[in-house]
Amino acid sequence: MAAQDDPAATSIGAPVRARIDASLAPVDAALARRYPGDPGTRQPVHTVYVPADAFGARTVRDWGRQALDALDAHAPDAGALAAALGLAEGAAGEVYERVRAKLVREPVEDLRVDFEDGYGPRPDDEEDAAAVAAARVVADAVAAGGAPPYVGIRAKCLEAAVRDRGIRTLDLFLTALLRAGGGALPDGLALTLPKVTYPEQVGAMAELLGEFERAHGLAAGRLGFEIQIETTQAILGADGRATVARMIDAAGGRATGLHYGTFDYSAACGVAAAHQSPDHPVADHAKAVMQVAAAGTGVRLSDGSVNVLPVGGTERVHAAWRLHYGLVRRSLARAFYQGWDMHPGQLPTRYAAVYAFCREGLDAACARLAAYAGREAGAGGGAGGVLDEPATARALSGYLRRGLDCGAVDAAEVTERTGLGRADLDALAGRPPRT
Secondary structure: OOHHHOOOOOOHHHHHHHHHHHHHHHHHHHHHHHOOOOOOOOOOEEEEEHHHOOOOOOOOHHHHHHHHHHHHHHOHHHHHHHHHHHOOOOHHHHHHHHHHHHHHHHHOOOEEEEOOOOOOOOHHHHHHHHHHHHHHHHHHHHHHHOOOOEEEEOOOOOOOHHHHHHHHHHHHHHHHHHOOOOOOOOEEEEEEOOOOHHHHHHHHHHHHHHHHHHHHOOOOOOOOOOOOOOHHHOEOOOOOOOOHHHHHOOOOOOOEEEEEEEEHHHOOOOOOOHHHOOOOOHEEEHHHHHHHHHHOOOOEEEEOOOOOOOOOOHHHHHHHHHHHHHHHHHHOOOOOEEEEEEHHHHHHHHHHHHHHHHHHHHHHHHHHHHHHHHHHOOOOOEEOOEEOOOHHHHHHHHHHHHHHHOOOOOOHHHHHHHHOOOHHHHHHOOOOOOO
């Protein structure tokens, strides 16, 4: 058959394709390095900050007990919680029971022992002792199986005035933790670098952690850290560039999260105290920049805190709960699946918001994912007239995985509705199976 009659005939030869491959090889390498995708591990729904002088062996249990006490006092049944928060009656019972069970089983998913704003300046010997004591409490909790899935510290920042103190606290904590753990660090160790303004500070933190790893024979890259976005310079530099993207790069693969700091950032923008909130326009702008900068990098996002605490009489508690619940739901809808909680009384509304968010969309997400999986297997069709693409299937799988991780839904519920197990969800999400 003549070449001109070959339906598979091509015009671009192998030498040209090889030349294109060679010219794009640096781009391929950069894409693989900078945008590895989500790590596939569990992301906590919140981070609890506890001042170092208030942290002890009973902290997590005390937070759970105080949260349950608040629920008993101000929403003793599902109807009361539904009325306080505006929950749909049909979902209220399931959400309420799951919240109570969560507060008993695992009230805190991520805990940060705070040596920064919540702790303040102290005599060196006092902070030294607190850093070592915190490490020993964490190590004991991990050994006993009573630690939160994620736990660590926030030391002082790397600005000149507190740099040496911050480095010393970090070193003391990690050294004591390693010794108490018999030469091993806990899997859920989390470190937070606050008040970052320049990428060079992130690079310095990465260098410090690398030095610690070398000093103790740990695997390179074992230690990662979160970057707190609390300054305007972290979003937009003096050169007009998006600083946060440069910070992720400066971390050299060690950045695990970007945490928005509601009040420091708002104050830096000149927002009056009465209007400093996670839903202020300056907050939305900062978080949108964070979101785009982190997309595809494997660096996760966390919203900030709410400073209106649920304390006092029931009317006042309900007002604070409604505010917190609404702001958490708003964050979830904007793909910020983690936030800060500063008081035990915020735990009921944190979990109520997350559980309601996960359960309200459960049937629709399962139907769409089942239809997508069936179409991939050759069954054809879509769910409710929606023809989902692989990217949406990844999002649907991620939605269900988050619900499973935090206890909002059960594996049996998902399998019954989709025919898919956890390994199937992992595969659809393009993530490695959990081990």
